[in-house]
Amino acid sequence: MKKNSKTNSTYNHILDGKFRFVLPILLIVFAIGFIAYGIHDGEITAVFNKAINLCRECVGIG
């Protein structure tokens, strides 16, 4: 009976079962797509410009 708490979750069975790798791999594919689109869209420039200049707000003087 004590094992019921661990085994009665359908949700966990799906995530640990045959779909174990489907969801993370889908997420990885989407993530790589997002990164590629972000670089193509010039978003990386916004990140770079913010990162190479002193962020006055971050260090508490802004």
Added chain:
Amino acid sequence: METKNDTLNSSNAKPKRTIMQIRKRTERIRLAIQAAFSILTNSYVVGFIRGTIYKGPLKQICVPGMNCYSCPGALGACPIGALQAVLNQSDYTKGVWTDQASGFTVTKPLYYFAFYVIGFIMLLGAVCGRFICAFLCPFGLIQDLLHKIPLPKKLKIKPGFKGDKQLRYLKYVILVVMVIVLPLLYAPDPFFCKYICPSGMLLGGIPLMTVGSLGGNIAAGTGVGITSWAEAGSTTWLKLSILAVTIILSIMMYRPFCKYICPLGAIYSFFNKVSLYRYSIDESKCTDCGACSKVCKMGVDMHKTPNSLECIRCGDCKAACPHQAICSGFKTIKRPAITEAEKYGQ
């Protein structure tokens, strides 16, 4: 009925001393990885000497943990800072156009979706979840070291106190309000960095302002550095107060910032249940002795929820398990097939 003590003392259980040794060894390895990664990503030594920041091409890449890009040594960009910087570009006035049919000027707000930063966080989250919090976050390392400072037992706060569970939701509220909504609506302020982040103050503000002040008068343009304590204002004192509270609480309890405040940890937590790197319980070995839950400093009931949103994958439970029932890695132990009765909770 087997009791907890029987289980721990049973013949196939490890002796207590060995478990302690394994736990200490696991912790030492983790601290070494944390320190090595923190040094590697903050290795721009010139910044600490001259009170400046690194401006090279590596700053285009985000680091996995909370590491302010205005830290003098930082080689990469902070993902939470970068996310706010991109969202800050949103502008109500950019999408102004005239409707052909009515002739009215229509203002279409222009919002940015931070594809690059969100993609980066998603990639790391999908591969290893909150493993990053335990192994690759410099601010996590600082909190770990602060928690090692000895304190009388009555002053130490253990997880599970009244209000602990509710406070854990605070990091999700901070993520939505301070990191996404406010920077999106009220540009150009990175609200989380400006009003909360103690990491920026500790790793960026204090070293930069100190080196700048020691180097000379920045306003006169004679000294080294890009800022100094002369520029400190009300925001500085607010952030210093938050940092002081974080430091005191970190001595009293394990990782208060990660548990209740960190928006990056909040994002990674969503991936804990689905990430490739995961924890699982070998139910044929687990006796429900509770040794794993007892040692968990994040307050996770490990044998029931091995992939809890709060688990930072520090490995303490795995080292403490007397039956080696906790497995971690890219493969999980297959659970027994679910029965209809179990499925419908009968």
